[in-house]
Amino acid sequence: MLRAAFHLPCYTATGQQHQIPGGRLRTLTLVSLSGWPDIIERIGQSTAQKVWHALAALLSQNAQYGLQQDIFELGELWFETEQFSSPAQAQQALSQAVAKQLLSELDCQLVHEAEIQVSSAAVTEQAAQELSIRSDAACALNALYPDSKEDLLRVFANKNLLPYWQSIQRVQSEGIFGYEALIRGPKASPLHRADKLFGAAMAQGQQYEMEKLALSTHLATHARYCEHHGAQRLTVNLSPGLLFDNEVSDTLQNYPYAHLLCIELTEHLPVDDWAPVKAKMAALRQLGYTFWLDDVGCGFFELTLINTVKPDVVKLCITIISRLDYGAEIIDEIRQVVDTVHLYGGKVLAEGIETPQQLDIAKQLGVDYAQGYLFDKPKEAGL
Numbered sequence: 001m002l003r004a005a006f007h008l009p010c011y012t013a014t015g016q017q018h019q020i021p022g023g024r025l026r027t028l029t030l031v032s033l034s035g036w037p038d039i040i041e042r043i044g045q046s047t048a049q050k051v052w053h054a055l056a057a058l059l060s061q062n063a064q065y066g067l068q069q070d071i072f073e074l075g076e077l078w079f080e081t082e083q084f085s086s087p088a089q090a091q092q093a094l095s096q097a098v099a100k101q102l103l104s105e106l107d108c109q110l111v112h113e114a115e116i117q118v119s120s121a122a123v124t125e126q127a128a129q130e131l132s133i134r135s136d137a138a139c140a141l142n143a144l145y146p147d148s149k150e151d152l153l154r155v156f157a158n159k160n161l162l163p164y165w166q167s168i169q170r171v172q173s174e175g176i177f178g179y180e181a182l183i184r185g186p187k188a189s190p191l192h193r194a195d196k197l198f199g200a201a202m203a204q205g206q207q208y209e210m211e212k213l214a215l216s217t218h219l220a221t222h223a224r225y226c227e228h229h230g231a232q233r234l235t236v237n238l239s240p241g242l243l244f245d246n247e248v249s250d251t252l253q254n255y256p257y258a259h260l261l262c263i264e265l266t267e268h269l270p271v272d273d274w275a276p277v278k279a280k281m282a283a284l285r286q287l288g289y290t291f292w293l294d295d296v297g298c299g300f301f302e303l304t305l306i307n308t309v310k311p312d313v314v315k316l317c318i319t320i321i322s323r324l325d326y327g328a329e330i331i332d333e334i335r336q337v338v339d340t341v342h343l344y345g346g347k348v349l350a351e352g353i354e355t356p357q358q359l360d361i362a363k364q365l366g367v368d369y370a371q372g373y374l375f376d377k378p379k380e381a382g383l
Contacts, residue, residue, distance in 0.1 A: 046354055168370075235262040237264045292312060353375070
């Protein structure tokens with residue numbers, strides 16, 4: 001299904017627009033494939049990553065400032081361009097280009113099910129521009145799934161989230177290091193899948209509340225596991241901004257298994273000032289927590305952040321690992337990251353390992369941990 005423009009009363013561009021000589025505007029564009037997670041399941045991770053890589057390469061040609069965000073699992077790509085005279089022109093041209101590219105890789109029915117959405121807005125001086133265009137996409141999601149509000153309210157009212165765990169494997173030696181905690185909505189609900197769950201939460205302005213509910217669910221499950229089965233390392237995802245939330249701070253301060261918990265800082269919006277975040281990290285490290293940086297190399301966690309944040313573990317973005325088979329350039333980049341992280345005593349995790357060849361390359365590069373379908377798929381965290 002092709003949805004080119006979001007003509008919804010959810011977004012208003014304000015501030016001074018960046019007008020380019022020749023009548024062109026600098027525009028910020030989000031290309032979103034709502035049906036992409038389903039397509040991944042239909043055609044498999046490996047094939048889907050090749051299709052995604054080709055699409056990202058196509059859109060990179062339009063992005064004078066580079067792809068600002070590339071989220072394979074959710075089917076989202078963000079970039080800025082100066083090729084168009086208006087957001088509407090950008091939406092129309094890019095919708096057609098994306099559809100044409102996907103038709104060259106997939107059959108017509110799958111392209112229809114991808115639900116291509118392109119939202120574009122003129123870049124302004126306003127710092128909140130990116131939040132505004134994300135809000136526009138959220139409003140579009142709410143329009144596509146009109147029943148999500150009621151489903152979401154039921155999830156919050158019943159605290160009905162399902163924790164899943166996926167193993168984190170040691171690469172340089174055998175065995176499991178621990179597990180990553182993932183969250184799902186109720187099984188019978190249209191919000192069971194994580195992208196649908198958090199998309200609905202974002203549409204209702206409840207993204208952080210959903211993160212907090214997911215955190216409390218994970219900690220309760222982890223505590224019960226440790227009480228019944230002994231110590232087990234677990235990683236949980238958390239936006240950096242939530243480290244300053246009073247409720248989250250109290251929860252982390254009083255959690256009895258802090259020494260077994262790894263907090264994965266994950267963010268799809270930029271962190272303007274890392275100094276207060278690092279101060280919070282230092283205080284929580286005193287309690288035993290370790291900090292991981294999720295999706296490095298994608299979105300707003302760039303490789304240059306490694307020396308700034310110095311996380312205990314750097315998780316390389318799944319889209320970087322999916323390109324291991326594409327040649328020496330990406331391998332050299334990963335080797336530099338591994339060397340940089342090891343220099344200050346940190347570890348590196350390769351996320352999205354699907355083939356023995358990818359695992360062999362990761363091992364040769366000195367990667368410490370790995371995660372992916374080669375080992376297992378996420379399983380419901382039962383006791």
